[in-house]
Amino acid sequence: MPWRGLGLVAGLLLAYQANAQVYPSTGVAWVLPGSWDEPLATSFFNTAQDVKDWEASHADIIFGGMQDVGVNRQTVAMGYIYSQKLDCRPGKQSAWLSKQAALAGIDMEDGFMHFAEDTLLAADKPSSGLDYLLKxxxxxxxxxxxxxxxxxxxxxxxxxxxxxxxxxxxxxxxxxxxxxxxxxxxxxxxxxxxxxxxxxxxxxxxxxxxxxxxxxxxxxxxxxxxxxxxxxxxxxxxxxxxxxxxxxxxxxxxxxxxxxxxxxxxxxxxxxxxxxxxxxxxxxxxPWLQLDAKQLRIPGWDSANDQDGDGYVSATEFSERPNTKASARFRHQARLIPASNMWPGTCWYRVSFVNDAFNDVHANWYRHDWQRQGLSGAYNDDMAKLLDSNQFSVLEGGLLSELPLKAGTTDAATEYAKQLADFLLQVKKKTQTTWLAANISEINLWHYSVWPVQLRDVIDLWLREHYLTPAMGLQRMQRAWETFALAKAGDKSVIMASVKGGRSELAPSSDLAWQRDIETGLAQYYFFNLPGYTFFHSWNQTYFYGSGNTTLRNWYRQGVPKNWVYQPTGMLEIDIGRPVNIPKGHKAVIWENKGDKAKTSASMISDIALKPANWFWLYRSGWFGDFPREGVIARRYSEGLVVYRAVKERNQKGFLLAKPMRISLPGEYQRINYDGSLGEPLRYIELGGYEGAVLKKVPWPNVTVAGDSF
Structure with a gap:
């Protein structure tokens, strides 16, 4: 990117910081919008472009971008990257890298990881994308x-x-x-x-x-x-x-x-x-690969077998090779392929980060691509899928050429993660971005042994995909302190609420079931909301994203824009203020960290610094114990309150049908409905099983809420 491009990125970031967020009490995000459809069952929009325009004005940050350079430059749009893989069948990125590497006199093969010995991998569910090589x-x-x-x-x-x-x-x-x-x-x-x-x-x-x-x-x-x-x-x-x-x-x-x-x-x-x-x-x-009985055999490469150094092990060299454990005739035949751990229809090679010259070309791709698309940064998908056993199930062999370790081991994954961190730091320096993100779903980085501190430190924003679900349960909630630790370290998070396992699964044709799931999702999110650090995204039960119309599989009515119905716009428009301290007379919910405990009002758990969450109990079964079998938790805002009723365990379908329970509230509130309308003023609320609600405080004349906001 020329210096004028770097200035453009810096200008975008300053412009974002100067703009107010879309909604009063939290930031919001889109994840991979695109494929806009003309709505078929609503008069709110006339065209697909209307839907796109609405989306562009109803999110603070966008994962994946809006497929429009001008729109991307008016917001914080982050592209999609997968820096640890290149496709087996080269696409635009591989083609660009191929050209730039050749012009720089760099061997493109240095950009791939290779097995140093013949390796047999479990391939229980091989992707059809492997056909490119197998056939x-x-x-x-x-x-x-x-x-x-x-x-x-x-x-x-x-x-x-x-x-x-x-x-x-x-x-x-x-x-x-x-x-x-x-x-x-x-x-x-x-x-x-x-x-x-x-x-x-x-x-x-x-x-x-x-x-x-x-x-x-x-x-x-x-x-x-x-x-x-x-x-x-x-x-x-x-x-x-x-x-x-x-x-x-x-x-x-x-x-x-x-x-x-x-x-x-x-x-x-x-x-x-x-x-x-x-x-x-x-x-x-x-073909040189062998797939048989759900096992993939990949030949290993040893340069010692290529005695004349021409890049090919001839028939004579093969018969006389000093390393008989490596049978690849070309170096490319030994590239690492995560045999059973690719998305349907894909085929991937693992990227190497040990060659400085190739790393420079590779980092230049992101500078080129982000400038071309008008992006402020990008998010790296599947950041937990590196060289560990969740990618490589090694049955025989597995020794790596670029690391003195074996694929499928924690040691290899950790060392590879350090190399990836160094590479991503290089990308940040070249692009001058402060919006480098990673998708880690539910993973707690302090518990995930293969993630070194270097990799955690290089990321600015974390995508918590399907992090919240209606039936996530109290135990999961009480262990979910890592968002507050990331914020304390200065990192931001996009927290996704999914309807997976909720009422809409039991009654998919019920509008009330879908709306209750989305209301619960926003209530759960508001428990984690830290203004300036967190962003809300609401989605259905699948991992397939986009801006197209609903079907009867993912909404109670087909033909309406997905992001439009999943985002509870009316609820978000109601200002509930900022999170504040626990009201007097109520006990704090307790965090749990591998046997360690701390109040959610605390600024530390174990040796990990936190921003206070200030969750408190409205009800616990019997009012005994820090980790009750059933309870209702709450979090107070300067102008509102959020509540969630659950049992300890997650995904107990029977509890979705539990009889509503009347819960006393610490003041007078109105329930905010899916469409943004307000219920009658109440001092109690009735909550079903695994149900959350967002409440607006009924103002009292000349009364100020006690406690500092944060």
């Missing part, structure tokens, strides 16, 4: 016909003179195909700029086999079955291995609309042609 899918296929380029879609009948260019995102030494005879094959030679200069005929050793002895199904890029046909395997001679090239030839771009090639990805290319008309049914790169 040897080409990165791109291009048909050259009459000197015109188009994407090749198999099966395809080729005329004499037609050519098919195969692009691979990694080097390879063998192809498998189903066709009418073996083709002539040429590889690219590059010019001084790294573009394709000419195509050189390559000698290939072809063999023929039956489909049932070839590992994995062989299919074309768009289908093309090989069933019942002979499969040709072509082995390229070692002397004909080549270097990657830019997708340019004779001043023409060889991309046909491929986004990776268009953004600078360097690839390995071969050109295939048949002297006579031929039917090409399938074409792939011969």
């Amino acid at each position: 040897g899918q080409p990165y791109h296929l291009l048909l050259v016909r009459n000197n015109q380029f188009s994407t090749a879609r198999l099966p395809l009948t080729l005329q004499p003179g037609d050519e098919v260019i195969l692009f691979s995102s990694y080097p390879f030494d063998a192809l498998e195909l189903v066709a009418d005879g073996s083709p002539l094959l040429k590889r690219n030679l590059t010019d001084e700029k790294g573009n394709v200069a000419v195509w050189k005929k390559t000698k290939v050793d072809w063999s023929q086999s039956d489909p049932d002895i070839v590992s994995g199904p062989l299919s074309g890029s768009q289908g093309g079955s090989s069933q019942g046909k002979k499969i040709l395997t072509g082995y390229l001679e070692h002397k004909d291995l080549w270097h990657s090239a830019w997708p340019y030839y004779q001043q023409r771009k060889l991309n046909s609309g491929n986004i990776g090639l268009d953004n600078g990805l360097k690839t390995w290319m071969v050109k295939l042609a048949w002297p006579e008309e031929a039917r090409l049914s399938a074409l792939r790169i011969k």
Whole structure:
């Protein structure tokens, strides 16, 4: 980012600090808005743009951005990053990194973690995204016909003179195909700029086999079955291995609309042609990974096996290799893949942070990307998923090349986390952001052994995804002091309230059930609210975000904008002031930390500094014990009160149906309803099981609430 860009980011932050928050008593956030729909069941909005405009003016910070540079620059918009992974099939980010690394003379392979020995991983639920590697899918296929380029879609009948260019995102030494005879094959030679200069005929050793002895199904890029046909395997001679090239030839771009090639990805290319008309049914790169019986075998790489140092272990070198525990022929074949721990349809490699030159290029990507999108920073997803057993279940092997440790261990995860912290600090210095965020869900960072202090210290804002649920229970509440510890350290938090496990699950067609869950969510959030440090987000029971319309699976009525109905705008508009001290005559709720105890009014638990929460009891079963079986907790605000009734355990569905209980209040209040309307003034409230409520104080003439706010 040029210096004017850094000034822009600094200006954005100053502008944010000068602007008042949207609602009087707390900040609010959106998480991954987008895919706006035209509303079908409300007259409040006419178009999808109306919905987008409403969202832009009803949040203080936005995780993911608004997909609009101008709107992003008018708020605090944070992009989405996953700095610890790169996709197996390169996209825009990998393509940009590939180009910048090449221009800087850096080996892109230094950006990946590698196994130093053959490794067997448990793969109970392998993602379909692994097909890119397991099936040897080409990165791109291009048909050259009459000197015109188009994407090749198999099966395809080729005329004499037609050519098919195969692009691979990694080097390879063998192809498998189903066709009418073996083709002539040429590889690219590059010019001084790294573009394709000419195509050189390559000698290939072809063999023929039956489909049932070839590992994995062989299919074309768009289908093309090989069933019942002979499969040709072509082995390229070692002397004909080549270097990657830019997708340019004779001043023409060889991309046909491929986004990776268009953004600078360097690839390995071969050109295939048949002297006579031929039917090409399938074409792939011969796979090296093995997936069998829910186990993924990844070969290890040892540079000692590559005796001539050309980046490839030839057949002769392989037979004489000094390290027989490492069988990778290319270094890229040993990249770390979290076999059973990827999202559906994805495939990931773990990024390495040990190469300073690559780290610099990698950090530059975020500076480039944030400036391009008008972002103030970004949030890193899945920050607890690094090198621990929650990502790598190692059955055999596991030794790492970049760390003298084994994947799937706490030691490896901790050391990797330190490296990640150093990298993220580099990103912050380059971008000058104070909005670097991380998604950690319910994790208490003081309890999570693999998180070093360095990683905690580099983050400014924490996303607590699905942190609050209607039936979270008293025990969870009384252990949830970490938000107050993070705030004491100067960090901010986005606290998400989800309806998961609430009344709407029991009665999904009931408007009152959905509204009660959302009211409870806001009441729970107000227990954690620290103005200036916390932001509220309300969502449904899923992890799929966006701004589209509701369905009958995630709201009682379909066709209305999700963020519009999930955010209790009317309730948030009611000013309940700021949190204040516990009223006289009421006992403080007790925090619990691995056997240690402290009052929620305290500024310390164990040796951890806290901001006071000042929760207190309105009711405990029998009024005995710091951790009762059932109770009603409260938190007082200068102009309001929040209450929550629960049992000790979470997710007790039967308690959702408990008979309402009448609870005395420490003053006169009005209940704030989902739509923002106020109930009658009351000195008591009736609460059902796992129910929370937000109350507005009925003002008394010339009376000031005692106690300092904070």
